Amino acid sequence: MSFRSGRHHLHIPGPTNIPDRILRAINRPTIDHRGPEFLELGLEILEGLKGVFKTSDPVCIFPGSGSGGWEASLVNTLSSGDRIVMFDQGFFATAWRKMAQSLGVEVDVITGDWRRGVDGKSLIEKLSTDSQHEIKAVAVVHNETSGGVTSRIDWIREAIDTCKHPALLIVDAVSSLGSIDYRHEEWGVDVTIAASQKGLMLPPGLCFNALSSKAIAASQDAGLARVVWDWRPMLAANREGFFPYTPSTNLLYGLHEALIMLEEEGLENVFVRHQRLAEATRQTVSAWGLEIFCRDSAEYSNSLTAVQVPKGSDADLLMQIALKDFDLSLGTGLGKLQGKIFRIGHLGSLNELTLLGVLCGIEMSLQIANIPFRKGGINAALEFLRSRKC
Numbered sequence: 001m002s003f004r005s006g007r008h009h010l011h012i013p014g015p016t017n018i019p020d021r022i023l024r025a026i027n028r029p030t031i032d033h034r035g036p037e038f039l040e041l042g043l044e045i046l047e048g049l050k051g052v053f054k055t056s057d058p059v060c061i062f063p064g065s066g067s068g069g070w071e072a073s074l075v076n077t078l079s080s081g082d083r084i085v086m087f088d089q090g091f092f093a094t095a096w097r098k099m100a101q102s103l104g105v106e107v108d109v110i111t112g113d114w115r116r117g118v119d120g121k122s123l124i125e126k127l128s129t130d131s132q133h134e135i136k137a138v139a140v141v142h143n144e145t146s147g148g149v150t151s152r153i154d155w156i157r158e159a160i161d162t163c164k165h166p167a168l169l170i171v172d173a174v175s176s177l178g179s180i181d182y183r184h185e186e187w188g189v190d191v192t193i194a195a196s197q198k199g200l201m202l203p204p205g206l207c208f209n210a211l212s213s214k215a216i217a218a219s220q221d222a223g224l225a226r227v228v229w230d231w232r233p234m235l236a237a238n239r240e241g242f243f244p245y246t247p248s249t250n251l252l253y254g255l256h257e258a259l260i261m262l263e264e265e266g267l268e269n270v271f272v273r274h275q276r277l278a279e280a281t282r283q284t285v286s287a288w289g290l291e292i293f294c295r296d297s298a299e300y301s302n303s304l305t306a307v308q309v310p311k312g313s314d315a316d317l318l319m320q321i322a323l324k325d326f327d328l329s330l331g332t333g334l335g336k337l338q339g340k341i342f343r344i345g346h347l348g349s350l351n352e353l354t355l356l357g358v359l360c361g362i363e364m365s366l367q368i369a370n371i372p373f374r375k376g377g378i379n380a381a382l383e384f385l386r387s388r389k390c
């Protein structure tokens, strides 16, 4: 590719832009991961992460991407042939379901609409037929990144409690943690999965499992084979501030800095910033006359917006133009949504003027791609952001 001046605009819904402070933190010599200097780092990040997940229970850090976090959540809690409930929520929920099936878990799928969040009522119907408590877990994606739809995890908890069902609640918060309010302990989640490359503003390479005491107890009897993902040696080593095998030391330097940054801004302020930038994006999309993929405004994602292009238009062409002409990367439509939608990532290290640049790049690309839209979208964002509304 020929030389491109200035910064690349990375606005896929993760990996996200890495702040210079984090890059500088990572760019240091690796230390002995069994030495005293590491101990301080290990203890600080393991404690600091609890605040981001809103839990007082342990959070495991593994080398891997979000998919590794999925696998860790399943192999530590389940045995071959166990039944679990999952939802037909989108591309990522589908990939997680296939993983569970490959591991030998029986999955009951609650059918759904990728344009809507999951529904507590259908879960009540499903669990109330399980009087023998054969269902061992309910696994749900908080923020489905393929469609930009956020589900109510507190409603899922309520549904499980209504049925007085002992199933574990396992939640994927890969594209919500650090961007959209998430409450592991208050919502009674047993395992929360997250990854480094989204709201935490880090490169890909770390994944997390936040646990509950019930999940830790379940891991003693779980029969699926596990070695690298095993919580037990991880928790034992973490109690001393260390890891059972070589950790991703330099990513942990970055994580340490990310936790400081989130604390400086204040986690609640981080959520408000995401909500505000997401709303500016949605106002722009609506003013363009394009449709937001998520059908229910109460379920709009604050970390990304998936936008439908009109029938006969090609979302991938728009993305190609945005990249070629404006050095702007947008998220592609995944699976059955390819060509039909594009996704604007507005999560992580982001502010008003960066977002406006992205929206301008999209508007110019819409025009070049001959996709029918109304003018005035950028003005809608300007008005909204100037009004300082949330």
Ligand code: PLP
Pocket: 014, 065, 066, 067, 068, 092, 141, 143, 144, 145, 146, 172, 173, 174, 175, 195
């Ligand atoms: N879950 C969600 C909600 C995601 O958005 C992603 C990836 O974007 C994953 C899981 C899979 O994570 P990874 O690609 O890091 O393995």
